[in-house]
Protein backbone atom coordinates (compact mmCIF):
# COMPACT_ATOMS: atom_id res chain seq x y z
CA UNK A 1 0.00 0.00 0.00
CA UNK A 2 1.45 3.36 -1.02
CA UNK A 3 -0.22 5.60 1.58
CA UNK A 4 -2.51 4.79 4.53
CA UNK A 5 -5.15 7.36 5.27
CA UNK A 6 -8.12 7.16 7.65
CA UNK A 7 -11.40 8.32 6.10
CA UNK A 8 -11.68 11.08 8.76
CA UNK A 9 -8.57 12.89 7.47
CA UNK A 10 -9.26 16.37 6.06
CA UNK A 11 -6.89 17.46 3.31
CA UNK A 12 -6.61 21.07 2.06
CA UNK A 13 -5.98 22.27 -1.50
CA UNK A 14 -2.74 21.50 -3.36
CA UNK A 15 -1.27 19.21 -0.71
CA UNK A 16 1.80 17.26 -1.93
CA UNK A 17 2.18 13.86 -0.29
CA UNK A 18 5.21 11.55 -0.67
CA UNK A 19 5.18 7.76 -0.72
CA UNK A 20 4.41 5.51 2.28
CA UNK A 21 2.84 8.25 4.40
CA UNK A 22 0.60 7.17 7.29
CA UNK A 23 -2.27 9.39 8.51
CA UNK A 24 -4.09 8.55 11.78
CA UNK A 25 -7.73 9.47 12.42
CA UNK A 26 -8.96 13.08 12.66
CA UNK A 27 -5.86 14.63 11.12
CA UNK A 28 -6.38 18.04 9.50
CA UNK A 29 -3.97 19.24 6.80
CA UNK A 30 -4.09 22.83 5.46
CA UNK A 31 -3.55 24.14 1.93
CA UNK A 32 -0.22 23.80 0.11
CA UNK A 33 1.29 21.54 2.80
CA UNK A 34 4.21 19.39 1.57
CA UNK A 35 4.68 16.01 3.21
CA UNK A 36 7.83 13.95 2.45
CA UNK A 37 8.20 10.19 2.06
CA UNK A 38 7.61 7.81 5.02
CA UNK A 39 6.11 10.50 7.26
CA UNK A 40 3.82 9.35 10.11
CA UNK A 41 1.09 11.76 11.23
CA UNK A 42 -0.71 10.43 14.32
CA UNK A 43 -4.28 10.85 15.52
CA UNK A 44 -5.72 14.34 15.90
CA UNK A 45 -2.75 16.33 14.53
CA UNK A 46 -3.51 19.68 12.88
CA UNK A 47 -1.07 21.02 10.31
CA UNK A 48 -1.88 24.51 9.06
CA UNK A 49 -1.28 26.06 5.62
CA UNK A 50 2.14 26.11 3.92
CA UNK A 51 3.88 23.74 6.33
CA UNK A 52 6.68 21.54 4.98
CA UNK A 53 7.37 18.15 6.63
CA UNK A 54 10.63 16.31 5.78
CA UNK A 55 11.05 12.61 5.02
CA UNK A 56 10.61 10.14 7.92
CA UNK A 57 9.31 12.75 10.38
CA UNK A 58 6.81 11.62 13.05
CA UNK A 59 4.18 14.15 14.13
CA UNK A 60 1.94 13.59 17.19
CA UNK A 61 3.96 10.73 18.71
CA UNK A 62 2.38 9.63 22.04
CA UNK A 63 4.76 9.67 25.05
CA UNK A 64 5.50 6.41 26.87
CA UNK A 65 4.00 7.64 30.15
CA UNK A 66 2.83 10.75 32.00
CA UNK A 67 -0.49 12.42 32.73
CA UNK A 68 -3.08 12.12 30.02
CA UNK A 69 -5.04 13.23 28.10
CA UNK A 70 -2.82 15.47 26.04
CA UNK A 71 -4.04 18.22 23.72
CA UNK A 72 -3.64 17.42 20.03
CA UNK A 73 -0.38 18.41 18.31
CA UNK A 74 -0.59 21.57 16.23
CA UNK A 75 1.90 22.93 13.70
CA UNK A 76 1.05 26.46 12.64
CA UNK A 77 1.30 28.06 9.20
CA UNK A 78 4.63 28.44 7.42
CA UNK A 79 6.63 26.17 9.72
CA UNK A 80 9.18 23.66 8.35
CA UNK A 81 9.91 20.35 10.02
CA UNK A 82 13.15 18.63 8.96
CA UNK A 83 13.71 14.98 8.04
CA UNK A 84 13.45 12.47 10.94
CA UNK A 85 12.29 15.07 13.46
CA UNK A 86 9.89 13.73 16.12
CA UNK A 87 7.15 16.02 17.42
CA UNK A 88 5.24 14.51 20.36
CA UNK A 89 1.55 14.57 21.06
CA UNK A 90 0.54 17.79 22.84
CA UNK A 91 3.26 19.98 21.31
CA UNK A 92 2.37 23.35 19.79
CA UNK A 93 4.74 24.88 17.23
CA UNK A 94 3.68 28.35 16.19
CA UNK A 95 4.07 30.18 12.86
CA UNK A 96 7.15 30.28 10.62
CA UNK A 97 9.40 28.15 12.81
CA UNK A 98 12.12 25.83 11.55
CA UNK A 99 12.69 22.52 13.33
CA UNK A 100 15.80 20.92 11.79
CA UNK A 101 16.47 17.26 11.09
CA UNK A 102 16.61 14.79 14.00
CA UNK A 103 15.24 17.28 16.55
CA UNK A 104 12.85 15.96 19.22
CA UNK A 105 10.07 18.12 20.68
CA UNK A 106 8.29 16.49 23.62
CA UNK A 107 4.71 16.69 24.94
CA UNK A 108 3.30 20.01 26.23
CA UNK A 109 6.11 22.01 24.65
CA UNK A 110 5.08 25.38 23.21
CA UNK A 111 7.34 27.09 20.69
CA UNK A 112 6.78 30.75 19.67
CA UNK A 113 6.81 32.26 16.15
CA UNK A 114 9.97 32.47 14.02
CA UNK A 115 11.98 30.22 16.32
CA UNK A 116 14.74 27.93 15.02
CA UNK A 117 15.37 24.56 16.63
CA UNK A 118 18.67 23.16 15.32
CA UNK A 119 19.74 19.73 14.17
CA UNK A 120 19.50 17.03 16.84
CA UNK A 121 18.21 19.41 19.54
CA UNK A 122 16.10 17.78 22.27
CA UNK A 123 13.41 19.85 24.00
CA UNK A 124 12.00 17.92 26.92
CA UNK A 125 8.38 18.00 28.16
CA UNK A 126 6.49 20.95 29.70
CA UNK A 127 8.84 23.56 28.32
CA UNK A 128 7.89 26.94 26.91
CA UNK A 129 10.00 28.71 24.31
CA UNK A 130 9.42 32.27 23.09
CA UNK A 131 9.54 33.91 19.68
CA UNK A 132 12.68 34.45 17.56
CA UNK A 133 14.64 32.01 19.73
CA UNK A 134 17.62 30.17 18.20
CA UNK A 135 18.71 26.82 19.64
CA UNK A 136 21.71 25.34 17.84
CA UNK A 137 22.87 21.82 17.01
CA UNK A 138 22.65 19.14 19.71
CA UNK A 139 21.66 21.43 22.57
CA UNK A 140 19.66 19.75 25.36
CA UNK A 141 16.79 21.67 26.98
CA UNK A 142 15.60 19.91 30.11
CA UNK A 143 11.94 19.45 31.14
CA UNK A 144 10.01 22.29 32.89
CA UNK A 145 12.19 25.02 31.39
CA UNK A 146 11.19 28.44 30.16
CA UNK A 147 13.06 30.39 27.49
CA UNK A 148 11.89 33.94 26.72
CA UNK A 149 11.85 35.78 23.40
CA UNK A 150 15.13 36.36 21.49
CA UNK A 151 17.08 33.82 23.53
CA UNK A 152 20.15 32.21 21.95
CA UNK A 153 21.41 28.74 22.90
CA UNK A 154 24.72 27.67 21.27
CA UNK A 155 25.61 24.13 20.13
CA UNK A 156 25.93 21.35 22.73
CA UNK A 157 24.62 23.37 25.68
CA UNK A 158 23.41 21.07 28.46
CA UNK A 159 20.72 22.09 30.94
CA UNK A 160 19.61 20.00 33.94
CA UNK A 161 16.63 19.78 36.28
CA UNK A 162 17.29 17.18 39.01
CA UNK A 163 19.64 18.46 41.77
CA UNK A 164 20.11 14.93 43.17
CA UNK A 165 20.99 13.35 39.81
CA UNK A 166 18.33 10.64 40.21
CA UNK A 167 19.00 9.91 43.95
CA UNK A 168 16.29 11.83 45.80
CA UNK A 169 14.67 9.96 48.75
CA UNK A 170 11.82 12.49 48.63
CA UNK A 171 9.49 12.91 45.72
CA UNK A 172 11.71 14.51 43.14
CA UNK A 173 10.87 18.11 42.44
CA UNK A 174 12.37 18.75 39.07
CA UNK A 175 13.32 22.35 38.37
CA UNK A 176 14.05 23.34 34.82
CA UNK A 177 16.03 26.41 33.85
CA UNK A 178 14.74 29.88 32.99
CA UNK A 179 16.33 32.18 30.44
CA UNK A 180 14.74 35.61 30.31
CA UNK A 181 14.35 37.73 27.16
CA UNK A 182 17.54 38.02 25.11
CA UNK A 183 19.61 35.75 27.37
CA UNK A 184 22.44 33.87 25.61
CA UNK A 185 24.30 30.67 26.48
CA UNK A 186 27.66 29.94 24.81
CA UNK A 187 28.82 26.67 23.28
CA UNK A 188 29.02 23.64 25.54
CA UNK A 189 27.97 25.44 28.73
CA UNK A 190 26.27 23.45 31.52
CA UNK A 191 23.39 25.01 33.46
CA UNK A 192 22.45 23.46 36.83
CA UNK A 193 18.82 22.82 37.93
CA UNK A 194 16.53 25.75 38.69
CA UNK A 195 18.97 28.45 37.50
CA UNK A 196 17.64 31.72 36.08
CA UNK A 197 19.67 33.58 33.50
CA UNK A 198 18.26 37.09 33.59
CA UNK A 199 17.55 39.43 30.64
CA UNK A 200 20.29 39.74 28.05
CA UNK A 201 22.94 38.05 30.20
CA UNK A 202 25.61 35.99 28.39
CA UNK A 203 27.13 32.73 29.61
CA UNK A 204 30.62 32.18 28.14
CA UNK A 205 31.48 29.02 26.24
CA UNK A 206 32.19 25.97 28.43
CA UNK A 207 31.00 27.59 31.68
CA UNK A 208 29.26 25.69 34.49
CA UNK A 209 26.52 27.94 35.87
CA UNK A 210 25.76 27.22 39.54
CA UNK A 211 24.04 30.51 40.52
CA UNK A 212 21.51 32.81 38.90
CA UNK A 213 23.07 35.22 36.41
CA UNK A 214 22.07 38.91 36.77
CA UNK A 215 20.81 41.03 33.87
CA UNK A 216 23.24 42.13 31.13
CA UNK A 217 26.43 40.60 32.55
CA UNK A 218 28.86 38.07 31.04
CA UNK A 219 29.82 35.10 33.21
CA UNK A 220 32.62 32.59 32.55
CA UNK A 221 34.33 29.59 34.12
CA UNK A 222 33.56 26.70 36.46
CA UNK A 223 31.87 27.79 38.65
CA UNK A 224 30.80 30.71 36.47
CA UNK A 225 31.74 34.18 37.79
CA UNK A 226 31.01 37.63 36.43
CA UNK A 227 33.59 38.78 33.88
CA UNK A 228 32.05 42.13 32.87
CA UNK A 229 28.91 43.84 31.55
CA UNK A 230 27.48 42.91 28.16
CA UNK A 231 28.68 45.65 25.76
CA UNK A 232 25.93 48.12 24.94
CA UNK A 233 26.17 47.49 21.20
CA UNK A 234 24.95 43.90 21.87
CA UNK A 235 21.79 44.97 23.73
CA UNK A 236 18.54 44.11 21.93
CA UNK A 237 17.45 47.76 22.09
CA UNK A 238 20.63 48.86 20.25
CA UNK A 239 20.33 46.11 17.64
CA UNK A 240 16.70 47.07 17.01
CA UNK A 241 17.39 50.78 16.61
CA UNK A 242 20.34 49.98 14.29
CA UNK A 243 18.02 47.81 12.17
CA UNK A 244 15.39 50.58 12.10
CA UNK A 245 17.97 53.14 10.96
CA UNK A 246 19.07 50.80 8.19
CA UNK A 247 15.45 50.43 7.03
CA UNK A 248 15.06 54.23 6.95
CA UNK A 249 18.19 54.58 4.81
CA UNK A 250 16.98 52.01 2.23
Ligand SMILES: CC(C)(COP(=O)(O)OP(=O)(O)OC[C@H]1O[C@@H](n2cnc3c(N)ncnc32)[C@H](O)[C@@H]1OP(=O)(O)O)[C@@H](O)C(=O)NCCC(=O)NCCS
Pocket residue numbers: 154155185186187188202203204205206207218219220221227
Ligand atom coordinates in the same frame (compact mmCIF):
# COMPACT_ATOMS: atom_id res chain seq x y z
C1 LIG B 1 32.82 35.06 27.31
C2 LIG B 1 33.16 35.77 26.04
C3 LIG B 1 31.94 36.49 25.46
C4 LIG B 1 34.24 36.79 26.36
O1 LIG B 1 34.69 37.38 25.21
P1 LIG B 1 35.60 38.72 25.31
O2 LIG B 1 34.81 39.81 25.91
O3 LIG B 1 36.13 38.97 23.93
O4 LIG B 1 36.71 38.36 26.34
P2 LIG B 1 38.26 38.05 26.11
O5 LIG B 1 38.45 37.10 24.98
O6 LIG B 1 38.96 39.38 26.05
O7 LIG B 1 38.66 37.30 27.44
C5 LIG B 1 38.77 37.93 28.70
C6 LIG B 1 39.37 36.92 29.67
O8 LIG B 1 38.40 35.89 29.91
C7 LIG B 1 38.90 34.61 29.50
N1 LIG B 1 37.78 33.93 28.84
C8 LIG B 1 37.09 34.35 27.75
N2 LIG B 1 36.10 33.50 27.48
C9 LIG B 1 36.16 32.52 28.39
C10 LIG B 1 35.40 31.34 28.60
N3 LIG B 1 34.37 31.04 27.83
N4 LIG B 1 35.73 30.55 29.65
C11 LIG B 1 36.78 30.87 30.46
N5 LIG B 1 37.54 31.99 30.31
C12 LIG B 1 37.25 32.78 29.27
C13 LIG B 1 40.04 34.92 28.54
O9 LIG B 1 40.97 33.88 28.51
C14 LIG B 1 40.59 36.19 29.12
O10 LIG B 1 41.36 35.86 30.23
P3 LIG B 1 42.74 36.64 30.57
O11 LIG B 1 42.34 38.06 30.81
O12 LIG B 1 43.27 35.95 31.77
O13 LIG B 1 43.59 36.50 29.34
C15 LIG B 1 33.65 34.78 24.93
O14 LIG B 1 34.95 34.31 25.21
C16 LIG B 1 32.73 33.59 24.76
O15 LIG B 1 32.80 32.58 25.47
N6 LIG B 1 31.81 33.74 23.77
C17 LIG B 1 30.82 32.74 23.43
C18 LIG B 1 31.20 32.03 22.12
C19 LIG B 1 30.13 31.05 21.75
O16 LIG B 1 29.85 30.12 22.46
N7 LIG B 1 29.47 31.29 20.63
C20 LIG B 1 28.32 30.48 20.24
C21 LIG B 1 28.11 30.40 18.79
S1 LIG B 1 29.21 29.25 18.04
